[in-house]
Each structure stands twice: as structure tokens, then as C-alpha cells.
Amino acid sequence: MCNKEEVMTMIELAKKLEFSQPKEAARQYFLAAEALVQGAKENPKEEQKYLELAQRSFLRGRELKAKPAEIRKVTKSNGKTNFDSIGGLEDLKQEIRMKIIEPFKRPDLFRFYGKQAGGGILMYGPPGCGKSLIAKATANEAGANFIQVKSSDLKSKFVGETEKNIAELFESAREKQPTIIFFDEFEALGGDRTDAPAHDKSAVAQLLTEMDGMDTKDQQILLLAATNEPWSVDPALRREGRFGVNLFVPPPDEEARREILQLHLANRPTEELDYDELADITEGFSGADLKAVCEMATDIPLKESLNTGKKRLITQDDMNSAVKNTKSVLKQWFGKALEQVKRRKLEEDFSELVKEARKEEKAGCN
Ligand SMILES: Nc1ncnc2c1ncn2[C@@H]1O[C@H](COP(=O)(O)OP(=O)(O)OP(=O)(O)O)[C@@H](O)[C@H]1O
Ligand SMILES: [Mg+2]
Structure with a gap:
């Protein structure tokens, strides 16, 4: 029955x-x-x-x-973001290891050599090149708590509320040490005070107060910030002892592009792909663009399968056609960045950005 x-x-x-x-x-x-x-x-x-x-x-x-097992794995989340899940950026990873991760893990050793941990690091660079990704991975690598704040979320229309939000943020970080506070889209909070309406200035002032007030008890709090408009971050925030370390997060070079593509296709059913060729034709693409290429290429056989009921692997042709249909905004960003940096005479502060922008300019002329 x-x-x-x-x-x-x-x-x-x-x-x-x-x-x-x-x-x-x-x-x-x-x-x-x-x-x-x-x-x-x-x-x-x-x-x-x-x-x-x-x-x-x-x-x-x-x-x-x-x-087959490979096809099933697609839906599985790849777990924690760590440095291995980020393609390229080797110098940056090394620098972050030395400045953040090791001091967090080995405070005694660093104290022995008279090194003081703390302060903040500002990462800047074009959109979609891994700033947010690296912040998250850093917290995982350091085994620290991670508080991510979209800087605009701290801001309030109400007088006095922004300061309160920032004070509360630091308070909860103190309670949960070791903690990394990550200010994403930092230009929204730390915007240049000369440009800002009066009540916006209070956010920068409050942040400065909190940072200057961090003492030896707060050694296990680290501040990371990221922006793709570094020129509009208040210079007072970029001074020594505050966000004194500025790190440029560059677009991926050829080697990094190959790695990023491999990372994003790792759990997908592909034929044997010519990654050297793919890295070559994606010059000028950001990490986010490369991810978009992989998604678009995957959708081609997927849609076909939905119609025909037959499965096939992702091919080199699918990848090539996705590359053709993806337009990167990097070039445009570098153009604007160079103009802004020059206008504010900040070439020395952001020399790596300027160098990269000139390279892009040259590549564009060829
Ligand atoms: N180096 C990389 N390795 C692997 N994936 C990357 C890399 N860079 C970017 N990506 C992919 O692009 C996505 C966007 O990157 P991310 O959010 O870190 O960019 P961002 O630099 O913070 O950009 P924005 O300035 O727009 O905030 C990531 O979630 C990831 O999938
Ligand atoms: Mg980001």
C-alpha cells in the first residue's frame, strides 16, 4: 500500500x-x-x-x-577566505603578514625588538582588485575578530549620532580583543574636512580622538581601511600613528590573472584550458572582472543544458567569448585617479598609484 x-x-x-x-x-x-x-x-x-x-x-x-563529483561541488561554499584564496598580491600579503598578522600572533617577540603594534593601515587602489577580500582574509589569517563597517553606515543625519556610533564601535572592539576593525569605503567617513559639510567633520574628529586615545591596553585592536578614492581621505587621518601605512593594491599582473582565473574555476567542470592565453587576453582586467568572465563563461553551457538536458564542459571558446563581452572600468578609473591626485598635488603620497596610472596610459597609447 x-x-x-x-x-x-x-x-x-x-x-x-x-x-x-x-x-x-x-x-x-x-x-x-x-x-x-x-x-x-x-x-x-x-x-x-x-x-x-x-x-x-x-x-x-x-x-x-x-x-560526476566535479559538477556537484559547484554549489559548495569554499569556506573561509584566507590568503590562498587570493590570487597574486604577493608583496602586499608579505607586508600585511609582517605588519599585522605576526604582531598579532607573536606580541612578545615584537615587544622584545621594541616594535610597537597598532596604528592603522589604509589600502587604496582601483575597484574590484581585492581590497575588501584581503581585509577579510587578514582577519582569518590572524585569528582575530573582524568588524567590518561600511563607513557610510556610521554616519548619521542627526547631530551627535555619528560620534556616538564611532565611540560604540571602538567600545565593542575593546571588549572583543583581538579585533580588526575594517572601515570599508573609507572615503565616505574620512572624507577631506575642507570638502565636507560642517556636521560631517565630526566623524573625522571623533575617529582621530579614538585613534589617539588608543593606548597600550588596546594593542590587540588593529584598524584597516580601504578606499578607491584615496585623494579624498582627510590628510590628518593619513598621518603617522593613525592610518600612517598606506598600501597600494594594484590590478593583477599576468601571473596573478592566471591564478585568479584558476581560483574561480577550481570547482567547475572545464575542459583543459590554456590559462597562459587567457591571462594574456585579459590584460587590464580587475579581479572582479575576471570573476565576472568566469561566471559568464559558465552560464553558456549551463543554459544550453537547461534547454537540451545534456551536460558539457566549459570550453576555451566559452571563456574567449566571455572575455570579449566584458569591459573593464580600470582604465577609466586610472585616468580619473591621476587627474585627482595631480590636482591636489598628492603625487608623492600616492606614488605607486601614479606609476601604475602612467603605465596604463602608455599601454593605452600602444
Ligand atoms: N586577487 C584576487 N583574487 C581572487 N579574487 C579576486 C581578487 N581580486 C578581486 N577578486 C574577486 O573580485 C571580487 C571583488 O573584490 P573586492 O571586493 O575585494 O574588491 P575591492 O578592491 O574591495 O573593490 P572596491 O574598491 O570596489 O570595494 C572579490 O569578491 C573576488 O571574487
Ligand atoms: Mg571593497
């Missing part, structure tokens, strides 16, 4: 097991399908409904049995 409730439980169970135990899930789907066929015989009035459900259950079971 077919018990409808039992069958539904079987299907529920099968759904839950799809990912962790696909074989068992398939078995449950087949059993459910059998029971439903029986049910169709027993309930002539609802025969059609039973048979339809049986058919779906059977097909799902067969799909699971046929699925």
Missing part, C-alpha cells in the same frame, strides 16, 4: 541528502517513485497526479546517480 505521508517524508529526506550523500538520496527517490506508481494504481481518481510525482522523483534520482 502507498502511504502518501511516508512518501513525502522519503522525498524530504532525499532532498536533504542530495549534497552530502547523493547515492542514498537517489535510492530514496527511487523508492518514493516505486511507492507512487503503486499509489497511482490504488487511487485511480488521482492516478495522473501520482504518476507525475513518481516521474519527477525517478528522474531526480537518476540525475543524482549520474552526476
Whole structure:
């Protein structure tokens, strides 16, 4: 006899097991399908409904049995972001290791050599090149708590509220040491005071107060900030002892582009791809652009499969066509950045940015 409730439980169970135990899930789907066929015989009035459900259950079971492991892995989250999940940026990783991670892990050693931890690091560079990613990875590598604040979220229209938000933020960081506070889109908070309306200036003032007030007890709090408009960050915030260390996060070079593409395709079913060629034709792309290319290329065979029911691997042609259809904004950003930096006479402060922008300019002329 077919018990409808039992069958539904079987299907529920099968759904839950799809990912962790696909074989068992398939078995449950087949059993459910059998029971439903029986049910169709027993309930002539609802025969059609039973048979339809049986058919779906059977097909799902067969799909699971046929699925190669690589294709299933696609949906699995790749866990924690760490330095290995970031392509390129080797110098930056090294610098962050020395300035943040090791002092966090080995405070005694650093104290022995008279090195003081603390202060803040400002990362700047074009959009989509890994600033936010590296901040998150740093916290994981250092084994620290991570408070990420979108700088605009701290700002309030109400007088006095912004200061309160910032004070509360530092308070909760103190309670949870070791902690990294990451101010994302820092230009929104630390904007140049000469440009800002009066009540906005209070945010910078409060931040300065908090930073200057950090004492030896707060050694396990580290401040990271990121911006793609470094020229509009208040110079007072970039001074020694505050966000005194400024690190440029450059666009990926050829080697890094190859790594980023490999990282983003690692769990996807691809034919053997010519990564040297792909790294070559993606010159001028950011990490985010490369990710977009991988997504777009994956969608090509995926959409086909939805229509035809047949699966095929992601090919070099899919990648090439995705590259052709992706336009990077990096060049535009470098143009604007150079203009802003020059206008404010900040070439010395952001020399690496200027160097990279000149390189882009030259590449554009060729
Ligand atoms: N070096 C990299 N390695 C791997 N993936 C990268 C890299 N750079 C960027 N990406 C991909 O691009 C996405 C966007 O990068 P991220 O958010 O770190 O950029 P950002 O520099 O913070 O940009 P923005 O200035 O716009 O905030 C990441 O989530 C990641 O998928
Ligand atoms: Mg970001």
C-alpha cells in the first residue's frame, strides 16, 4: 500500500541528502517513485497526479546517480577566505603578514625588538582588485575578530549620532580583543574636512580622538581601511600613528590573472584550458572582472543544458567569448585617479598609484 505521508517524508529526506550523500538520496527517490506508481494504481481518481510525482522523483534520482563529483561541488561554499584564496598580491600579503598578522600572533617577540603594534593601515587602489577580500582574509589569517563597517553606515543625519556610533564601535572592539576593525569605503567617513559639510567633520574628529586615545591596553585592536578614492581621505587621518601605512593594491599582473582565473574555476567542470592565453587576453582586467568572465563563461553551457538536458564542459571558446563581452572600468578609473591626485598635488603620497596610472596610459597609447 502507498502511504502518501511516508512518501513525502522519503522525498524530504532525499532532498536533504542530495549534497552530502547523493547515492542514498537517489535510492530514496527511487523508492518514493516505486511507492507512487503503486499509489497511482490504488487511487485511480488521482492516478495522473501520482504518476507525475513518481516521474519527477525517478528522474531526480537518476540525475543524482549520474552526476560526476566535479559538477556537484559547484554549489559548495569554499569556506573561509584566507590568503590562498587570493590570487597574486604577493608583496602586499608579505607586508600585511609582517605588519599585522605576526604582531598579532607573536606580541612578545615584537615587544622584545621594541616594535610597537597598532596604528592603522589604509589600502587604496582601483575597484574590484581585492581590497575588501584581503581585509577579510587578514582577519582569518590572524585569528582575530573582524568588524567590518561600511563607513557610510556610521554616519548619521542627526547631530551627535555619528560620534556616538564611532565611540560604540571602538567600545565593542575593546571588549572583543583581538579585533580588526575594517572601515570599508573609507572615503565616505574620512572624507577631506575642507570638502565636507560642517556636521560631517565630526566623524573625522571623533575617529582621530579614538585613534589617539588608543593606548597600550588596546594593542590587540588593529584598524584597516580601504578606499578607491584615496585623494579624498582627510590628510590628518593619513598621518603617522593613525592610518600612517598606506598600501597600494594594484590590478593583477599576468601571473596573478592566471591564478585568479584558476581560483574561480577550481570547482567547475572545464575542459583543459590554456590559462597562459587567457591571462594574456585579459590584460587590464580587475579581479572582479575576471570573476565576472568566469561566471559568464559558465552560464553558456549551463543554459544550453537547461534547454537540451545534456551536460558539457566549459570550453576555451566559452571563456574567449566571455572575455570579449566584458569591459573593464580600470582604465577609466586610472585616468580619473591621476587627474585627482595631480590636482591636489598628492603625487608623492600616492606614488605607486601614479606609476601604475602612467603605465596604463602608455599601454593605452600602444
Ligand atoms: N586577487 C584576487 N583574487 C581572487 N579574487 C579576486 C581578487 N581580486 C578581486 N577578486 C574577486 O573580485 C571580487 C571583488 O573584490 P573586492 O571586493 O575585494 O574588491 P575591492 O578592491 O574591495 O573593490 P572596491 O574598491 O570596489 O570595494 C572579490 O569578491 C573576488 O571574487
Ligand atoms: Mg571593497
